[in-house]
Amino acid sequence: MASDATSAAHNSARAPEPVGLYPHARRAGNLLFLSGVGPRQRGQQQVPGVELSDDGSIRSYDFESQCHAVFQNVRYILEEAGARWEDLVDVTVFLTNMQADFPTYNRLYAEYFQTNQPCRTTVEVNCLPTPIAIELKCIAVVAG
Ligand SMILES: N/C(=C\C=C\C(=O)O)C(=O)O
Numbered sequence: 001m002a003s004d005a006t007s008a009a010h011n012s013a014r015a016p017e018p019v020g021l022y023p024h025a026r027r028a029g030n031l032l033f034l035s036g037v038g039p040r041q042r043g044q045q046q047v048p049g050v051e052l053s054d055d056g057s058i059r060s061y062d063f064e065s066q067c068h069a070v071f072q073n074v075r076y077i078l079e080e081a082g083a084r085w086e087d088l089v090d091v092t093v094f095l096t097n098m099q100a101d102f103p104t105y106n107r108l109y110a111e112y113f114q115t116n117q118p119c120r121t122t123v124e125v126n127c128l129p130t131p132i133a134i135e136l137k138c139i140a141v142v143a144g
Pocket of ligand 1: 016019020022035036037038039040129130132
């Protein structure tokens, strides 16, 4: 954990390694801000369910697996920073193919957020920095 006078950085031992110079999360007061995170698995280059072509472009991907994996990664980061899934208050979701993937995402999202409903914003982006189809950016309120 790296701290300064006003905030403390948190890095999870279970979430995928950051792809740049940023922490998995940073706490400021009672707010915990998570960096954008996708479905990659820690210690692995491959994204669950992604098949790449020889030129590195995505041939196919299993979007449902990516949804489960990204929700798990968010949970890892929250828990290791002292927060819980139920503490989420705001979620921004980036999809690379809204038309194809929104129905699956929306269905699985509802399963994961049965007991708490953070504010949510979903946008489509042209691409994400790792070959992933979904990334989440979250804010939680931590007790104490
Ligand atoms: N948060 C960023 C990338 C995350 C990628 C991933 O978890 O696969 C970033 O570049 O800002």
